[in-house]
Amino acid sequence: xxxxxxxxxxxxxxxxxxxxxxxxxxxxxxxxxFNARRRAKNLSDDELSRAVAYCHRYGVRVYVTFxxxxxxxxxxxxxxxxxxxxxxxxxxxxxxxxxxxxxIRSIVPALPLHASTQMSIHNTEGAREARVLGFSRVVAAxxxxxxxxRILCKDSPIEIETFAHGALCAxxxxxxxxxxxxxxxxxxxxxxxxxxxxxxxxDGQTRPLMSLKELCMAEHLPALAEIGVACxxxxxxxxxxxxVALATAVYRKALDTGTPPTRDELARLxxxxxxxxxxxxxxxxxxxxxxxxxxxxMFGTRxxxxxxxxxxxxxxxxxxxxxxxxPRPLTVPPRTLGVYxxxxxxxxxxxxxxxxxxxxxxxxxxxxxxxxxxxxxxxPLEQADERITPYVKDxxxxxxxxxxxxxxxxxDDVCRMLTRxxxxxxxxxxxxxxxxxPLLRAYGYTIRGDYGLNAYNTQALVTLRELGxxxxxxxxxxxxxxxxxxxxxxxxxxIVYGHLPLMLFENCLIRADDGTCRCGKPRAxxxxxxxxxxxxxxxxxxxxxxxxxxxWLADRREDYSRLxxxxxxxxxxxxxxxxxxxxxxxxxxxxxxxxxxxRGLYYRGVE
Numbered sequence: 193x194x195x196x197x198x199x200x201x202x203x204x205x206x207x208x209x210x211x212x213x214x215x216x217x218x219x220x221x222x223x224x225x226f227n228a229r230r231r232a233k234n235l236s237d238d239e240l241s242r243a244v245a246y247c248h249r250y251g252v253r254v255y256v257t258f259x260x261x262x263x264x265x266x267x268x269x270x271x272x273x274x275x276x277x278x279x280x281x282x283x284x285x286x287x288x289x290x291x292x293x294x295x296i297r298s299i300v301p302a303l304p305l306h307a308s309t310q311m312s313i314h315n316t317e318g319a320r321e322a323r324v325l326g327f328s329r330v331v332a333a334x335x336x337x338x339x340x341x342r343i344l345c346k347d348s349p350i351e352i353e354t355f356a357h358g359a360l361c362a363x364x365x366x367x368x369x370x371x372x373x374x375x376x377x378x379x380x381x382x383x384x385x386x387x388x389x390x391x392x393x394x395d396g397q398t399r400p401l402m403s404l405k406e407l408c409m410a411e412h413l414p415a416l417a418e419i420g421v422a423c424x425x426x427x428x429x430x431x432x433x434x435x436v437a438l439a440t441a442v443y444r445k446a447l448d449t450g451t452p453p454t455r456d457e458l459a460r461l462x463x464x465x466x467x468x469x470x471x472x473x474x475x476x477x478x479x480x481x482x483x484x485x486x487x488x489x490m491f492g493t494r495x496x497x498x499x500x501x502x503x504x505x506x507x508x509x510x511x512x513x514x515x516x517x518x519p520r521p522l523t524v525p526p527r528t529l530g531v532y533x534x535x536x537x538x539x540x541x542x543x544x545x546x547x548x549x550x551x552x553x554x555x556x557x558x559x560x561x562x563x564x565x566x567x568x569x570x571x572p573l574e575q576a577d578e579r580i581t582p583y584v585k586d587x588x589x590x591x592x593x594x595x596x597x598x599x600x601x602x603x604d605d606v607c608r609m610l611t612r613x614x615x616x617x618x619x620x621x622x623x624x625x626x627x628x629x630p631l632l633r634a635y636g637y638t639i640r641g642d643y644g645l646n647a648y649n650t651q652a653l654v655t656l657r658e659l660g661x662x663x664x665x666x667x668x669x670x671x672x673x674x675x676x677x678x679x680x681x682x683x684x685x686x687i688v689y690g691h692l693p694l695m696l697f698e699n700c701l702i703r704a705d706d707g708t709c710r711c712g713k714p715r716a717x718x719x720x721x722x723x724x725x726x727x728x729x730x731x732x733x734x735x736x737x738x739x740x741x742x743x744w745l746a747d748r749r750e751d752y753s754r755l756x757x758x759x760x761x762x763x764x765x766x767x768x769x770x771x772x773x774x775x776x777x778x779x780x781x782x783x784x785x786x787x788x789x790x791r792g793l794y795y796r797g798v799e
Contacts, residue, residue: 210437213513215444251520259308291651318627343600351422358427362388363695405492408470468492537679540756560773576613591620595731683758690763744789
C-alpha cells in the first residue's frame with residue numbers, strides 16, 4: 193500500500209515556503225491569470241519562477257491551477273502563459289476547460305494534465321474519458337462516499353486525487369452558476385462571490401441555508417491510503433501561510449505515523465479556521481440526504497477565534513517555516529514547445545435556428561407544445577417508460593436527459609434505465625458530464641451535449657466533436673457576441689427560455705430540516721434582496737437550485753438568430769402544461785413577456 197501524496201495550497205510565496213517546510217510532497221498555486229482564485233493575491237511570473245526553483249530544491253512538485261473557462265479572445269494570452277509555465281519547469285497543470293486542455297496538449301505535449309474538480313468528474317467512466325483527453329490525474333468531486341471512491345480508485349485508469357481538508361462547496365464544482373447569474377462573477381471563471389455562504393429565508397426562517405462546515409478527513413487517512421487514493425489535497429489558496437503550515441504539518445504527521453491527529457492538534461486546526469467545527473463530508477455516508485434523521489450535521493458558518501488566541505497560535509506556527517528543510521533536488525526534464533495549429537472550421541450558418549424543448553414531466557408534453565414542431569424533445573431518463581410509447585409511435589423525436597450526477601454506486605441503475613429507453617425506441621441522449629459519454633456509446637445512443645459540459649470556446653467544441661457528440665449546448669455564461677464569433681465545428685444549441693439551473697447539491701436541501709422526503713414538491717427560498725429561487729428535487733435525492741424568474745428571449749429572436757446556432761431550447765421545469773403551450777406559442781410569435789423576467793448573461797456577460 194503506497195502512501196498518498198500530500199498536496200498543499202499556496203496563494204503566496206510565503207505560503208509556498210510554509211508548505212515545503214511543513215512537509216508537503218507537492219504544492220498547487222496560481223499565476224496571475226487563468227486560475228479559479230482570481231481574487232487571491234496569486235504569484236507574479238517572477239515569484240512563480242522562484243517558487244518552482246525553491247520547491248524543486250527540496251524535492252517538492254509544483255502544480256499550477258489553470259482551471260477556468262477561457263473565451264476565444266483569451267486564447268493567445270493563454271498560449272503565452274502555457275509556454276511560460278513550461279519554461280519555468282512546473283510539474284503539471286490543473287485544467288477545467290476542454291478547449292484549454294486541447295491547446296496545452298498541442299503546445300506542450302509532455303506536460304502532465306490534472307482534471308480539475310471543476311470538471312465534475314465523479315465516476316470511473318468520467319476518469320476513462322479524461323484519460324482519452326490526455327489527463328493523467330482526476331481531482332474527484334468532493335461528494336463521493338467511501339464506497340463510491342473505492343470503486344473509482346479500483347477501476348480508474350489514471351490517478352485519483354481527493355480533498356482532505358478545507359472549505360466545502362455546497363454545490364458540485366463546475367455545476368454552479370449562481371454567482372455568475374446574480375452578480376456576473378463566475379465561479380467557472382475564478383471569481384465566485386460565494387453566494388452559498390449568504391443568508392436565505394425558507395419557511396419563515398432566515399439563516400445560511402447552504403453553508404457547509406470545513407472538511408476534515410484526518411481520521412480517515414488510513415482508509416484513503418488503503419483505497420488507493422494517489423493524492424490528498426488541502427484546500428485554501430486564499431488563506432494565510434500559517435494555515436498552510438499548520439494543516440500541512442498535522443496531515444504530514446498523521447500520514448507518517450499512521451495515527452490520527454491528537455485532540456490538541458484538531459483544536460489548533462479549529463482555532464486557525466473553522467465553520468462551527470469540522471465534517472468528514474460525504475465519505476462516511478452521513479450526509480443529510482442519506483438518512484431519515486433530522487438535522488443539518490454538515491452545515492456551519494465561519495467562527496472567529498479570539499484575537500489573542502489567533503496571534504498566539506500564528507506565532508507558534510511560524511516556527512515551522514523559519515528554517516528550510518534539507519535539500520532533496522528534484523529534476524524536471526526539458527519539454528519541447530510547439531504551436532497550436534488552429535482548426536479548419538466551416539463558416540457559421542445563417543438560417544434561423546430550429547426549436548428543441550426540454551421537459552421535467554411527461555405531462556408537460558401537450559399537443560399545443562408539440563405543435564411547435566420541436567426537432568428534439570428532451571425527457572428525463574427516469575421517465576422513459578411505457579408512457580412514452582405513443583410519442584415514439586407518432587414519430588416525436590424524443591431524447592433522454594441523463595441525471596447530471598451518476599455516482600459509481602448508481603451506474604447499474606442508470607444502465608437499466610438506458611436499456612429500457614432503448615428498447616422503447618429512444619436512440620438519442622443528452623449528456624451533461626464526461627462520465628455519460630462511455631455509457632451512451634456502449635448502448636449505441638446518438639449523443640447531444642448539454643450545458644453541464646461547459647462549452648465556452650471553439651476548441652472545446654472541437655473536442656466534443658472528436659468525442660463523438662453530434663451537437664453541443666453552449667454555456668449560458670457566454671455573451672451573444674462571443675457565441676456569434678465562435679467557430680461551429682458541430683451543431684450548437686443555446687437555452688433561450690427557462691428557470692436556469694444555478695446549483696446542484698448532493699445534499700437534499702428540501703429534506704434537510706426535518707428528515708421528511710418531499711421530492712416532487714418544489715420549494716422557494718429568498719435571498720437578502722428579496723430575489724426568489726426554486727429548490728427542485730433531482731435524481732438520487734439531490735436538489736437543484738433554479739432561478740426564480742425565467743429567462744425570456746422570445747422578443748429578441750432576431751438577436752439569437754444571428755449567432756450561427758442550429759437550435760434553441762425552451763427548458764421547462766415548474767411550468768404547468770398550459771404554461772408550456774403558452775410559452776411555445778409566444779416564441780413562435782416573438783411575444784414580449786408580461787411578468788418579471790431576465791435576459792440572463794447573454795447581453796451582460798461575466799467577469
